[in-house]
Amino acid sequence: QVQLVESGGGLVKPGGSLRLSCAASGFTFSDYYMSWIRQAPGKGLEWISSITRLSDTSYADSVKGRFTISRDDAKNSVFLQMDSLRVDDTAVYYCARISWGEVRWFDPWGQGTLVTVSS
C-alpha cells in the first residue's frame, strides 16, 4: 500500500539545524511531486515546501532561505534541510504526496515527525 514514513525530528537549540527524511513506498515515487507541511502545537496546517519531479522547488515565505527541500528518486525519499531554526519552527512536520495535474491536493500523508526548537 502507499506509505510515507518521516524521520529525523528531535530537540534542537535555536539557530541549529536538522534534516528530516521521508521514505516512500507503494507507488512510483519519481512520478510524483512531494511536499512538507507542518502543524505547530494546537494550531492549524501550514504548507512549507514542495518539489516537482524535476526538482523545481517552492517555499512558504516563513521558511524561504532557511529550509531546503530535495529528493532522491533512487532512494524513494524526500528531505527537508532546516537551518537557522527558530522557536516558532516547533511543530509536527508531515510529508505528503501531491496529486497529479493542475489541481493539486495532498494524499496520502505520513504520520509526522516532531521538531522542537528550544534552548
Next chain:
Amino acid sequence: SYVLTQPPSVSVSPGKTARITCGGNKIGGRSVHWYQQKPGQAPLLVIYYDSERPSGIPERFAGSNSGNTATLTISRAEAGDEADYYCQLWDGSTDRYVFGSGTKVTVL
C-alpha cells in the same frame, strides 16, 4: 496571498447534518479539497476536486463549491466524525498551497 476562512467550530447532534464552510474570494472558480484530522493523527483526505470522494470515504461526506463559499457536508453525523476539518487549494499563480484555519466538529 489567497485566504481561506473557516468557522472555528461547528456542533451537530448525532444523526443530523453538519455543514462546514470555507470562504474565499471567488472560490467557486477554484478547486477545493478537504481533510479530516482526528487527535494525534495525520490529516486524511475526505473530499477532492470540490466534491469527489476518495475510495473508503463514506457517502455521508459530500462537498460543494460556488460563489465565495465551499462547503463540506456531513450527513447522519456519528461520534466518529468528531475531528478538525481543513479546506485547501492550490494557487497556481503563486505556486502556493493554502489551508483554511480549520473547523472543530463536535458531535453531541
